[in-house]
Amino acid sequence: MREFKKLTPYKEAFNLMINDIEETKEVEEVSLDEALGRVLAEDIISPIDSPPFDRSAVDGYAVRAEDTFQAREYNPIELEVIDEITAGMESKKEVGKGKAIKLMTGNKIPKGANAVIMQEHVKREGNRIYVLRPVAPGQNVSFKGEDIKKGEVLLRKRQILRAQDLALLKSVGIKRIKVKRKPKVGIIVTGDELIEDLDEKALNEGKILESNSIMLKSLVRQYFGEPIFYGVLPDDEAKINEALEKTKKECDLVLITGGSAFGDKDYAHKFVRLLFHGTTIRPGRPMGYGEKIFVMSGYPVAVFTQFHLFVKYALIKLAGADYKDIKVKARLASKVSSTLGRYEFVKVWYEDGKAKPIRKSGSGLISSLVESNGYLIIPEDVEGYREGEEVEIVLY
């Protein structure tokens, strides 16, 4: 087994990788019901003004503001209520001097009126109201186009669609939209030692239950991709080469685990023109990337780390998603240390402004991932952080 001659610093490796990834140009049209969590592929222009007309922002009475200027608690102004309308209705009458029309939030301001007085600010007696305070012209009126102007950009290309975004689209009459096609991500798992089904005898002989496929499929789903699993292969040069060729043709991105190091059986890197091989991240050092293929470790914790530090961002760029990590500041519940020259991925449990480092080590220990909900980074030139120090956590 040969060692890495040189580890590419994380930032450099990341840049080599990310600059090689291109945003997908392919789009598909979906209904709003299918659009939650998808990536918008077009700017959305409003086809209408909203409100489409000047309308009341409150429940109350449409009036001529000038009729109310003298109104005070001790000097109520009497107006005659000449009409009452309910939601979605429109009064055909005109508000003349000394008149008022009762209306609800959202109703069109009737002709002649230029303000609305809230119902809490009048006393009603039969078809009369007594106005207890003045309103200014325009008060409690939502003007045409005030929320949204016809022709205005409502949502930008690359936005990840949430419930409120879909509601906005529906509220201007848009029912189908173009979204980015989900990147197809081929997953190949390799290793003579892997088994799929529980078999205590095999485990005692050194076999290992394969778990990278479900982890990567789930992470790909979470970050805008469509996983396609190409199965578990033995450490067979010809079979691995064949699977890589097929997967490259059929997918936008390929993740292959196992065989990323330089062991005699680590074939994967031989078939890929790598832009880098070996980086300063820990765990996950023996990783390579080239030709849209991530050559990843076999150990689940290393794979998880490589995904979060590299693959995730490739998927975000490929999918064209305007995604930002959720970063929070936290106080460290205990000190963490690292080795100079390593870009250390420290799993933490974040809660209520505190981050507790998960101390379990060993890149095979999936339970350390299960106990964490985020991570912090100790960069190459830092040896660690003290207990109580403020650090930045990225939440998974």
Add this chain to the structure above:
Amino acid sequence: MREFKKLTPYKEAFNLMINDIEETKEVEEVSLDEALGRVLAEDIISPIDSPPFDRSAVDGYAVRAEDTFQAREYNPIELEVIDEITAGMESKKEVGKGKAIKLMTGNKIPKGANAVIMQEHVKREGNRIYVLRPVAPGQNVSFKGEDIKKGEVLLRKRQILRAQDLALLKSVGIKRIKVKRKPKVGIIVTGDELIEDLDEKALNEGKILESNSIMLKSLVRQYFGEPIFYGVLPDDEAKINEALEKTKKECDLVLITGGSAFGDKDYAHKFVRLLFHGTTIRPGRPMGYGEKIFVMSGYPVAVFTQFHLFVKYALIKLAGADYKDIKVKARLASKVSSTLGRYEFVKVWYEDGKAKPIRKSGSGLISSLVESNGYLIIPEDVEGYREGEEVEIVLY
């Protein structure tokens, strides 16, 4: 229109509601591929020890620790390499005095050996190694059951399943699990003023494009539920009553929008035995709950607020999900104010430790929701917060 006699304080209204909701007992069995984001319905007990045997935690040489005690850079100890094994393999040989076996991370510790020396800490020459530093007994060995003990609880009931949780299950040979059935949430939208398709003439006459259905369907999906849409109904007492009866029978929870206030056309509350009607939240005050039915506003921003302050937590409890809000501390980019007695829901854009309040008001303005990614609360007894003050943000 009659006003609310008394607004139930938010916390009191919330408790009335949440105490009325019961966790679903129904479960379904799914494969790991279908389980991402689902709620686990059983404690998961490990059927195996992991590691299943004492194994190497590093790539290196299995040795008798006592043979290395005198090893130093200036006093290398020579050992004979009697075997070499690769991943998943097991050496049948025994490590005697002065001997070593080359192995890889995860390999079983051969008989006779009690420690592993990392390959970086030896010099190799042919079938000899020169050990440059001592190792202690047990060093670089992962002991049987160190990560997971047979019979140990791996994942707890109510956990929301993530990629790493599924990998953990697969790594101990579990391929199918019981999850909670998704709560069925019936959605009814009411209002004579609502239209489904863009029609400028109708809009100019005061009609409104309905957007609550897609918003609620999406939010229900996001928070563990299965939405079932019962359509848009006119303000017709008989039809609303009929739809409510049907939906109550078929669903675990019902959301009905429009008609929550006391207007002549606000029927919904008449058919529901409400535990409260009218609460201190703003926006969204005219809301009621009873008989697993949320009687909600018609205005989208009010509906969104009512969902986030009430319905979301009903869904979490119903689904039996161990879900915690993502809360972050942030400095306010500008002051926010409220009225005493109101539990104000202030939409904000959170980024890099700063929260920018979204100033648009009006419960119809969906664009204010689109511009936000979280909210802060101004409780009933607080008038507001100053610019620069530290506040707590709940991220959507």
